Amino acid sequence: MTYTKWESELKSLLAGLPEKEIEEATRYYSEIYGDKRDAGFSDEDIIKEFGTPEECAEKIRAEASEDSENNDNSSEKTVNISFKIPEKERMKKIAKTTLFPVIPLAFAAFLTIAAILSFAASGASIAIGGAGSLVLSFLHLFAGDGFLVFLSMFGIGLAGIGLGFILTVAFLYLAKKISVKAFNYLKGFYTK
Amino acid sequence: MDAQLKKGLLEICVLSSIEKEESYGYKIISDLAPYIEISESTLYPILRRLENSGAVTTHSVEYNGRLRKYFRITAVGIEKIEEFIETIDEFAKISSFITRHRRRTGGETT
Numbered sequence: 001m002t003y004t005k006w007e008s009e010l011k012s013l014l015a016g017l018p019e020k021e022i023e024e025a026t027r028y029y030s031e032i033y034g035d036k037r038d039a040g041f042s043d044e045d046i047i048k049e050f051g052t053p054e055e056c057a058e059k060i061r062a063e064a065s066e067d068s069e070n071n072d073n074s075s076e077k078t079v080n081i082s083f084k085i086p087e088k089e090r091m092k093k094i095a096k097t098t099l100f101p102v103i104p105l106a107f108a109a110f111l112t113i114a115a116i117l118s119f120a121a122s123g124a125s126i127a128i129g130g131a132g133s134l135v136l137s138f139l140h141l142f143a144g145d146g147f148l149v150f151l152s153m154f155g156i157g158l159a160g161i162g163l164g165f166i167l168t169v170a171f172l173y174l175a176k177k178i179s180v181k182a183f184n185y186l187k188g189f190y191t192k
Numbered sequence: 193m194d195a196q197l198k199k200g201l202l203e204i205c206v207l208s209s210i211e212k213e214e215s216y217g218y219k220i221i222s223d224l225a226p227y228i229e230i231s232e233s234t235l236y237p238i239l240r241r242l243e244n245s246g247a248v249t250t251h252s253v254e255y256n257g258r259l260r261k262y263f264r265i266t267a268v269g270i271e272k273i274e275e276f277i278e279t280i281d282e283f284a285k286i287s288s289f290i291t292r293h294r295r296r297t298g299g300e301t302t
Contacts (some may be wrong), residue, residue, distance in 0.1 A: 026238075031217055031259070035217070059236065063237035
């Protein structure tokens with residue numbers, strides 16, 4: 001067998017591998033063939049030392065598949081790592097490219113704060129009602145409706161003002177806290 | 193010898209053969225021939241692996257009207273040799289322990 005025939009058999013046995021891989025392999029054997037010829041070896045001796053094209057192709061293919069396996073493993077690692085990203089981190093990534101996760105969260109925060117503010121408004125109305133009751137108690141007193149009527153209405157008025165004040169302050173405080181927390185949470189999606 | 197072990201040993205042998213100066217396929221085989229059996233078809237995957245792992249760099253030089261690919265060792269390659277020497281030292285200690293142990297027990301299994 002001549003070297004040309006040996007090389008052409010090797011090429012056909014490597015079919016399916018990337019073109020660059022086949023070119024590298026044939027270039028390597030061709031270079032060694034040239035060096036061996038320069039050193040005085042015959043074609044027959046050189047081919048005998050190279051081994052059959054099947055043997056050489058098998059070794060080249062084994063190395064190529066080992067390479068691609070290593071590449072597959074590394075991509076698998078990347079996938080595993082990406083699955084391990086915490087929920088917030090993954091949402092951050094999405095939020096940086098789209099508003100999708102932020103809009104429902106902002107809407108939920110808005111609804112919660114609105115509900116709390118309505119409770120605060122209820123507290124304020126109780127306090128106003130209490131103040132009204134207080135004014136009425138004096139009117140009843142001056143109208144001569146009796147001291148007991150004045151006292152009961154005065155008491156209800158004071159209790160209303162107190163309760164209304166506490167509820168208003170507490171719910172306003174809660175609304176403020178939730179607003180700040182929600183704002184910082186949503187801002188977190190766009191900062192490191 | 194275990195195939196994987198031989199593969200690793202050959203890699204280090206190839207790296208050692210180019211540690212002092214760059215070399216090419218045929219010369220590497222000729223330099224290693226007196227010490228270890230290595231064929232052209234065995235050397236090729238080793239060189240590819242070393243190149244892919246960054247242990248060697250390559251460049252082509254024209255010689256007698258054809259191209260010759262030269263292999264040059266990198267810092268990664270030198271590190272591989274140094275790691276191997278450390279491993280060999282550890283192996284020597286383990287080997288000495290096994291030999292002494294066998295001598296004491298006369299090679300009998302318990």
